[in-house]
Amino acid sequence: xxxxxxxxxxxxxxxxxxxxxxxxxxxxxxxxxxxxxxxxxxxxxxxxxxxxxxxxxxxxxxxxxxxxxxxxxxxxxxxxxxxxxxxxxxxxxxxxxxxxxxxxxxxxxxxxxxxxxxxxxxxxxxxxxxxxxxxxxxxxxxxxxxxxxxxxxxxxxxxxxxxxxxxxxxxxxxxxxxxxxxxxxxxxxxxxxxxxxxxxxxxxxxxxxxxxxxxxxxxxxxxxxxxxxxxxxxxxxxxxxxxxxxxxxxxxxxxxxxxxxxxxxxxxxxxxxxxxxxxxxxxxxxxxxxxxxxxxxxxxxxxxxxxxxxxxxxxxxxxxxxxxxxxxxxxxxxxxxxxxxxxxxxxxxxxxxxxxxxxxxxxxxxxxxxxxxxxxxxxxx
Numbered sequence: 394x395x396x397x398x399x400x401x402x403x404x405x406x407x408x409x410x411x412x413x414x415x416x417x418x419x420x421x422x423x424x425x426x427x428x429x430x431x432x433x434x435x436x437x438x439x440x441x442x443x444x445x446x447x448x449x450x451x452x453x454x455x456x457x458x459x460x461x462x463x464x465x466x467x468x469x470x471x472x473x474x475x476x477x478x479x480x481x482x483x484x485x486x487x488x489x490x491x492x493x494x495x496x497x498x499x500x501x502x503x504x505x506x507x508x509x510x511x512x513x514x515x516x517x518x519x520x521x522x523x524x525x526x527x528x529x530x531x532x533x534x535x536x537x538x539x540x541x542x543x544x545x546x547x548x549x550x551x552x553x554x555x556x557x558x559x560x561x562x563x564x565x566x567x568x569x570x571x572x573x574x575x576x577x578x579x580x581x582x583x584x585x586x587x588x589x590x591x592x593x594x595x596x597x598x599x600x601x602x603x604x605x606x607x608x609x610x611x612x613x614x615x616x617x618x619x620x621x622x623x624x625x626x627x628x629x630x631x632x633x634x635x636x637x638x639x640x641x642x643x644x645x646x647x648x649x650x651x652x653x654x655x656x657x658x659x660x661x662x663x664x665x666x667x668x669x670x671x672x673x674x675x676x677x678x679x680x681x682x683x684x685x686x687x688x689x690x691x692x693x694x695x696x697x698x699x700x701x702x703x704x705x706x707x708x709x710x711x712x713x714x715x716x717x718x719x720x721x722x723x724x725x726x727x728x729x730x731x732x733x734x735x736x737x738x739x740x741x742x743x744x745x746x747x748x749x750x751x752x753x754x755x756x757x758x759x760x761x762x763x764x765x766x767x768x769x770x771x772x773x774x
Contacts, residue, residue: 394599395571396616397557401439403432406620416460416615420453420552420623426539426635429553429622433535436555436620443557445619446531446595449542453552453621456613461554461621463614465598467525473609474749480669480742481525482604484661488524489514491657499653502583512565512574513581516596520578520589521654524661527603528576528596529614531556537592539624540638546626555620558597567600572611574600586650591642661738669741670729676748677726683755684719698723718751 400412410418423429437445448463456462457471467481492514496504507513519526532538535553542551559568564580567573576596578589588594599612606612624630631637681698688701691708695701702720706713725744728735 394573394597394611394614394616397443397619399440399442400557400619402620403435403439405432406436415621416462416618417455417458418621420621422550422623424625424630426536426624426631429539429624430535432620432622433555440557440619443619444533444560446533446556446558446597447535447538448529448531448554448556448614449538449540450552450554451542451544451546451548453623461615461618463529463554463618464609464612465525465527465529465614466519467527468609468612469525474746475604476672476745477742478604480738480745483669484524484738485515485518485526488518488657488661491660492518492523492653495653495656499649501585501650501653503581510565512576516576516578516581517586517650517654518657519596520582520594521651523654523657526598527612528574528598530592531595531597531614532593533595534593536635537638537643539630540643542624543626543630543637544640544643549626550623551626553622553624554618555622556597556614556617557619558617561595569600572600573617574598583650585648587645587648588643588651591638591645669738669745673729673741673745673748674726676745676752677722680719680722680748680752680755683752687755715751715754718747719755722748722751 402410402412402415406421409421421432423432433445433447453461454463467478467485470477489511493504493508495501496507501507503513507517515526515528518524519528520530532541538553539551542553558575559566559571559573561575561577564577566575566577568575574597578586578592578594578596582589597614597617599606602612610616628637684698684705685695685701688695688704692704695704699720702716702723705716709716722744725736725740729741
């Protein structure tokens with residue numbers, strides 16, 4: 394999404410920060426809901442080219458540059474490998490397929506359109522927190538945003554963010570000039586989906602971006618940030634004239650779509666992506682060869698990974714934890730090959746990452762040991 398431009402801050406905000414420093418500075422503190430609404434009204438008037446949207450959070454999450462960051466869940470990670478990203482999209486596509494099948498099974502209104510439009514599928518999966526998606530939740534209600542900021546919050550304050558987006562023209566508005574997609578949940582979800590109506594929810598993402606992109610920064614909603622506020626996490630914030638929205642209203646009970654989405658979560662755990670199995674087995678084979686080679690430096694007659702691990706546990710006790718992790722992965726590998734129905738995608742993907750880490754650590758430790766042996770040729774004698 395494109396960086397927002399031409400924004401104007403209120404007089405009070407200008408004394409606290411500047412347009413270029415909004416994301417890195419602390420939030421402008423307001424004591425009451427009335428004061429916050431007055432600031433929002435001024436911002437809306439000053440920034441007529443944009444429609445304001447809101448998001449409430451318990452914490453002000455910042456990136457390595459010290460700026461507030463708002464990545465969609467599918468892109469969140471300090472170090473996101475292509476393999477992890479591909480896995481997340483595989484899971485999203487699987488969840489979308491299951492969602493369409495369950496909508497048909499339960500005869501949910503709008504099932505035909507949902508089967509044809511991925512953005513409707515992704516919107517429901519994101520809003521009901523089924524799996525990671527390229528979309529992020531915002532709202533047009535400042536009251537909803539403040540209520541979310543204070544929900545399950547054990548800290549003294551909370552944060553509310555103001556974003557400037559192009560005016561939406563359709564239920565699913567794609568703005569090629571700003572590289573933005575904006576989805577009005579109330580217009581695309583069936584009436585059985587109660588949550589979007591209570592939350593006045595919208596979903597925002599970068600247009601035409603999936604698991605391939607040039608710069609990750611273009612996916613961050615902080616590109617559209619206009620203002621950041623810090624509010625008290627207390628009833629005094631609301632005063633006598635206003636009230637926070639209770640949790641059972643933000644997450645209403647007897648929501649039929651929520652129940653369907655819970656079924657999807659259970660189904661996802663049993664649906665294994667074949668590509669992940671291939672990746673795991675390839676990494677395991679590579680690690681296995683490294684471990685066998687290292688064990689044969691102690692005992693030449695070592696022919697399988699289990700014996701190799703036992704040899705290394707005996708001769709290299711200082712790396713006991715490393716070898717025990719490899720032994721756990723050996724048993725997991727046996728389940729992948731012989732009992733694939735006993736594992737799930739989350740475990741498989743997590744252990745792929747563990748394999749990559751262990752392979753790196755093992756080779757690094759082995760290299761350091763070799764260097765030390767060269768410097769001190771009698772150290773092992």
